[in-house]
Amino acid sequence: MHIAVEEEKCVxxxxxxxxxxxxxxxxxxxxxxxLLDAEPPEEQHAAARDAAxxxxxxxxxxxx
Amino acid sequence: xxxxSRVVVVGASAAGLSVAETLRRRGFDGQVTLIGEExxxxxxxxxLSKQILSGEWPEERVWLRDEATLAGLNLDLRLGVAALSxxxxxxxxxxxxxxxVTYDELVIATGVRAxxxxxxxxxxxVHTLRTLSDARALRETLAAWPRLVVxxxxxxxxxxxxxxxxxxxxxxxxxxxxxxxxxxxxxxxGELLVRVHAEHGVKIISGVVVREVLASGGRAAGVRLAxxxxxxxxxxxxxxxxxxxxxxLAGSGIDTGDxxxxxxxxxxGPGVWxxxxxxxxxxxxxxxxxxVEHRTNAGEQGMAVARNILSAGHPxxxxxxPYVWSDQYDRKIQIYGSPRGCxxxxxxxxxxxxxxxxxxxxxxxxxxxxxxxxMVRSVRAARALVATPTPWDSIEQxxxx
Ligand SMILES: Cc1cc2nc3c(=O)[nH]c(=O)nc-3n(C[C@H](O)[C@H](O)[C@H](O)COP(=O)(O)OP(=O)(O)OC[C@H]3O[C@@H](n4cnc5c(N)ncnc54)[C@H](O)[C@@H]3O)c2cc1C
Ligand code: SF4
Numbered sequence: 001m002h003i004a005v006e007e008e009k010c011v012x013x014x015x016x017x018x019x020x021x022x023x024x025x026x027x028x029x030x031x032x033x034x035l036l037d038a039e040p041p042e043e044q045h046a047a048a049r050d051a052a053x054x055x056x057x058x059x060x061x062x063x064x
Numbered sequence: 065x066x067x068x069s070r071v072v073v074v075g076a077s078a079a080g081l082s083v084a085e086t087l088r089r090r091g092f093d094g095q096v097t098l099i100g101e102e103x104x105x106x107x108x109x110x111x112l113s114k115q116i117l118s119g120e121w122p123e124e125r126v127w128l129r130d131e132a133t134l135a136g137l138n139l140d141l142r143l144g145v146a147a148l149s150x151x152x153x154x155x156x157x158x159x160x161x162x163x164x165v166t167y168d169e170l171v172i173a174t175g176v177r178a179x180x181x182x183x184x185x186x187x188x189x190v191h192t193l194r195t196l197s198d199a200r201a202l203r204e205t206l207a208a209w210p211r212l213v214v215x216x217x218x219x220x221x222x223x224x225x226x227x228x229x230x231x232x233x234x235x236x237x238x239x240x241x242x243x244x245x246x247x248x249x250x251x252x253x254g255e256l257l258v259r260v261h262a263e264h265g266v267k268i269i270s271g272v273v274v275r276e277v278l279a280s281g282g283r284a285a286g287v288r289l290a291x292x293x294x295x296x297x298x299x300x301x302x303x304x305x306x307x308x309x310x311x312x313l314a315g316s317g318i319d320t321g322d323x324x325x326x327x328x329x330x331x332x333g334p335g336v337w338x339x340x341x342x343x344x345x346x347x348x349x350x351x352x353x354x355x356v357e358h359r360t361n362a363g364e365q366g367m368a369v370a371r372n373i374l375s376a377g378h379p380x381x382x383x384x385x386p387y388v389w390s391d392q393y394d395r396k397i398q399i400y401g402s403p404r405g406c407x408x409x410x411x412x413x414x415x416x417x418x419x420x421x422x423x424x425x426x427x428x429x430x431x432x433x434x435x436x437x438x439m440v441r442s443v444r445a446a447r448a449l450v451a452t453p454t455p456w457d458s459i460e461q462x463x464x465x
Contacts, residue, residue: 009125011110012396013389014444015360031396031440053085053367056078056110056359058128 001045002063003052005035009059016055020047024060033059068168068373069094072157074147075173075309076100078108078359079340081128082366083171088137090374097165098139099157101146104196105134110359112199113223114391118231119203126196147174150316152336169373172313172324172338173366176306176357181215184277184302189284191301193224202301206231210298213287215274217244219390221303222257225266226392228301235266236295238287242271250403250425253435256416257392264393269295306357308342323355329379330369337373339365348381358388385451395419398443401433401450408456413442422446426456 003023012031016024022044025034040048045064052060071087073080076098084096100106107126115121134141146160150170157165178192191202202224206212209232214221217239228235241247246254262268269289277300278286286296310320318332319325323344326332330345338345340362344355356365364384372379390397408426414437415421422442425433431454436443449459 011389011391012398012440013360013387014398014440015363015387017444018447026440026444028439028441030438031398049089050367053082053089054360054363056363057108 001040001048003035003038003040003048004061004063005033006059006061007032009057010055011057011059013056016051016060019051019054020044023048024051067094067376070097070167071095071169071171071373072097072099072165072167073171073173074099074157075175075340075342076102076106076141076143077173077175077340078106078128078362079175079343079366080171080173081106082363083173083339083370084137084139086367086370087374090370092370092374094168096137096139097142097167099142099145099147099159099165101144102195103144105129105131105143107196108359109194112196113193113220114227116196116199117193117203117206117224117227123196123200147312149312150318152316152318152333155335168335170336171366171369171373172318172332172336172342173340173362174309174312175341176308178302179305179307181274181277181302181304184284184300187277187279187284188282189299190277191299193220193301193303194306202299205299206233208298209233211296212236212299212301213238213295213297214301214303215287216302216304217241217268217270218248218303218305219245219388221301222261223390223392224301224303225261226264229264229266230393236297237261237266237268238272238274238289238295239268239270240273244268244270247404248399249397249435250406250409250423252409252411252416253397253423253437256419256437257395257397260393260395260419269293306341308344308355310342325353328381328383329372330365330382331372331379337369339369345382348383354386356386358386360387385447387447394438396436396438396440398436398440399433400435400443400447401425401431403433403435406432410459412446412459414439424449424459429456430454431456431459 106128178194211234308323324338326345347354368382403425406425413422420438434446
């Protein structure tokens with residue numbers, strides 16, 4: 001699995017971090033998403049898909 | 065309970081798309097029909113009062129999914145056609161083009177529409193802001209540096225006011241509340257935001273309702289307030305809330321009122337579900353009916369409904385911590401839970417003076433909500449105090465207000 005984020009689109013909602021703490025974080029100043037792990041291990045794949053699905057800005061792309 | 069083979073989703077926006085995507089992600093390979101009245105593919109509304117209104121983003125950035133991703137979902141996508149009625153006994157939806165679509169499971173995701181002021185239909189210069197075409201029209205108006213009156217000072221009206229100021233409009237914000245935004249943010253933060261608007265040159269008139277929109281030569285010329293005052297203007301933005309799109313369900317027997325009345329599983333009857341702005345459901349923790357007009361709720365509730373449809377008779381209650389954000393000038397406001405009706409308030413990080421803070425709201429001795437202004441991580445941490453019942457007294461130490 002490969003994950004990409006579009007910082008430009010991110011609205012700092014933080015839904016991705018709630019869904020997958022190991023994969024996403026946010027910058028403190030403006031809340032823009034920080035990708036911690038672009039190639040997460042198998043056991044985090046479901047959480048990564050959830051994160052992409054709940055992102056209100058469609059800023060997270062997951063390629064399998 | 066047998067697995068459904070045909071799911072029909074009415075409303076092709078955030079909630080409807082989320083239902084369709086979640087069904088596919090969970091391996092549903094039956095037919096999914098997604099019906100949307102608007103001509104556009106599913107798009108995102110929050111930018112309409114922000115980056116789209118200001119022109120900062122090109123319009124194509126609002127599409128929620130690109131063409132290839134949409135095609136990959138293998139949907140029976142019917143855009144530009146409204147659902148006119150539903151017969152839950154025969155499980156069939158009738159569309160405006162005369163076609164009839166049968167379903168095993170129906171999801172109502174028709175959202176809400178903007179409330180209007182009486183007598184303003186079709187009057188040039190009067191705007192509402194709910195759709196992409198609404199945003200286009202208002203953006204064109206703002207390009208001419210008009211005098212703009214914004215009627216209603218909720219998040220939508222105040223965001224639009226901020227953008228309009230930045231674009232050079234002369235802006236007057238009229239609120240029926242004595243303290244604008246105090247209903248959704250409490251007195252302290254409501255006042256803080258009103259001050260920010262005033263500093264940016266927005267003229268604020270509070271505690272009075274607009275009686276009528278004045279017209280001259282077939283165009284809006286201003287508004288008359290209940291106290292007789294007149295505010296002259298070239299354009300009027302009416303942002304006084306919304307009405308759930310449930311009219312098409314009249315006579316169907318589906319229980320509607322302020323939205324589609326659902327149980328705690330977001331189910332409105334056999335084979336009928338609702339998600340997003342239009343859904344009123346019983347929140348198990350809040351203990352009562354709730355209808356939430358937030359972008360993240362639309363996505364989460366759509367997911368929950370899709371999961372429940374596929375749960376083979378074992379649905380899970382939908383019990384989210386509501387979340388909403390608003391961008392105004394350089395302030396990002398984030399709200400978890402509902403500050404409405406709270407009577408305790410404490411700033412726990414940052415300060416009112418810095419205009420960068422995290423605040424907690426309480427009622428009945430429990431923490432009910434947290435609001436952050438430009439403190440993204442800190443407010444996310446405070447969300448835990450809302451998600452699990454936390455006694456107010458346990459947090460009051462360390463308050464820095
Ligand atoms: C300008 C603006 C700014 C916003 N900003 C924020 C924000 O900053 N943060 C936030 O959390 N939320 C924000 N929101 C709210 C958020 O956009 C909504 O919560 C979200 O769009 C709800 O999605 P939905 O799918 O439930 O409904 P909607 O987006 O309303 O979609 C419903 C769709 O159903 C269609 N429809 C209606 N009736 C029928 C019918 N009979 N047949 C077929 N189709 C039908 C409609 O045309 C519409 O396309 C904003 C909303 C607006 C308008
Ligand atoms: S959920 Fe989306 S918008 Fe929110 S922080 Fe993550 S990437 Fe950004």
